[in-house]
Amino acid sequence: MRRLARSALADVTPLRTSPHFRRLWFGQSVSSVGQQMTALAVSVQVYTLTGSTFATGLVGLCSLVPLVVFGLYGGAIADRVDRRRLGLLGASGLAVLSAALATQAFLGVRQVGVLYGVVALQAVCFALNAPARASMVPRLVPAEQLPAANALSTVSMNLGLTVGPMLGGLLIGLWSYQAAYLFDALAFSASLYAMWRLPSMRPEPAAAGGPTRRASVLDGLRFLRDRPNLRMSFLADLAAMVFGMPRALFPALAVVLFHGDARTVGLLAAAPAVGALLGALFSGWVGRVHRHGLAVLFAVLAWGLSIAGFGLARQLWLGLLLLAVAGAADTVSMIFRNTIMQAAAPDDMRGRLQGVFIVVVAGGPRLGDFESGTVAQLTTPTFSAVSGGLACVAALLLLTARYPSFARYDSRHPAP
Incomplete structure (x- = not known):
């Protein structure tokens, strides 16, 4: 019965056998919670400043457009450069932007445009970071462990979606937006550390022989x-x-x-x-x-x-x-x-x-x-x-x- 229960639970073999994947997974889990806290805090702050549900809804649009545009180009860049460095660049940008949100909250800045601009830049950094991070997974675990690794990545994502808003609401209620933004900025240290410990992750040569000279969106x-x-x-x-x-x-x-x-x-x-x-x-x-x-x-x-x-x-x-x-x-x-x-x-x-x-x-x-x-x-x-x-x-x-x-x-x- 115990063996049956263990076989039903998520397979944690990739976490046990791959230190690089383990660090990457943990860093992503922590930063995902922080990102969801920030998403809630931005929405609450915009509504508090404007009293408008339309203005609050614009937060989603500010992130969608850069995410779609730069998501495609971020993937093309990830096929040309060292994915570890690109992931570090994206995660560093996200950490700096979370710190910027905390700073504007501490200073009492009441400009909704600042929040919109930071959210748009966060989407750009995420669009650079996410394709690089995800495309590294097949290099960190063997092929037979890919389903288990992707299941664990889904656990990480949904932990952020469930724990992040609840913890964010608690911090905002007890202190203010500053606490949620500051937690997010600090949480990125786990993701940055995981990226830093990875080996170089340049794309492998194309199957036809020789390295890929260019990697355009249209080619994809x-x-x-x-x-x-x-x-x-x-x-x-x-x-x-x-x-x-x-x-x-x-x-x-x-x-x-x-x-x-x-x-x-x-x-x-x-x-x-x-x-x-x-x-x-x-x-x-x-x-x-x-x-x-x-x-x-x-x-x-x-x-x-x-x-x-x-x-x-x-x-x-x-x-x-x-x-x-x-x-x-x-x-x-x-x-x-x-x-x-x-x-x-x-x-x-x-x-x-x-x-x-x-x-x-x-x-x-x-x-x-x-x-x-x-x-x-x-x-x-x-x-x-x-x-x-x-x-x-x-x-x-x-x-x-x-x-x-x-x-x-x-x-x-x-x-x-």
Whole structure:
């Protein structure tokens, strides 16, 4: 029984066997908590200064545009230079910007434009740091440990999403914004130390022989054009996020379906993250799965059906449960999509594909907010949630018919 329980929990073998991955994971976990604390603190500070939900919403737009633009170029840069140095540059910039936020809070600066500008620069630094960091993972652990490493990375991300806002709210309530910003600046020391201890991580020579002379964004997109399995991994996630993302509906559904208030909205927003964290913690089985494409398809299918079921739920506990199931399914999808991208792509393309991954992850949910909000405005929030989940399923079936090789993808013989 004890052995069964251990096999169900996340496989921590990469943490045990790779000191470099262990330090990188710990540093990312600590800095992720700090970043989420800062994101909450910025939103609260902007609302306090302006009293405007529109002005608060602009914070997201200030980060989205640089993230999408520089995410692609950050990936291209990561395929040309030493990824360790690029990661150090991005993490150092993020630490300095967190210190700048703490400074403006200590000085009592009441300029919203300063906050917008710092948030935009943070997005640029993150877009440089994230592709470099993610593209180094296949060099730090053996191929058979990639699913476990990606599951652990998902644990790290969801710890930040759950612990960060709670700790940030506590610090802001007890002291002020300065405490959250200062914690974030100090938290980056763990990430900087992990990057500093890494060996040089220059991209490996291209498969055709000889080093890559240039690494352009267009080359990365052209590479995807002729690699159906990699392309399908991105399209499947877009189908889930664009059609099945109910986040913008939570305020309306909290009142219409569950007769609740702002606390109900908070529960709905937290449920997918809780499910995602649990899915990552109990991911010990992922290393025994070889049909990664099929696993992604089932995970996205579970996401779409769970969201449709959420739209039909009339009891809050059932709605929260279905959202948690959707979050767990999204974790499974992310683990295997990341592994496909890392295993099937050559090293000199991994940075650019990670850049595309950032754009999909950042842009997909925001397009989903627009889609679900528009449909809800034209119909009802309930119809938007149900139709969005079913549209996700329909889009997935069409994509599966268009790219049948994806369902046959086998990690023992990775083919892009």
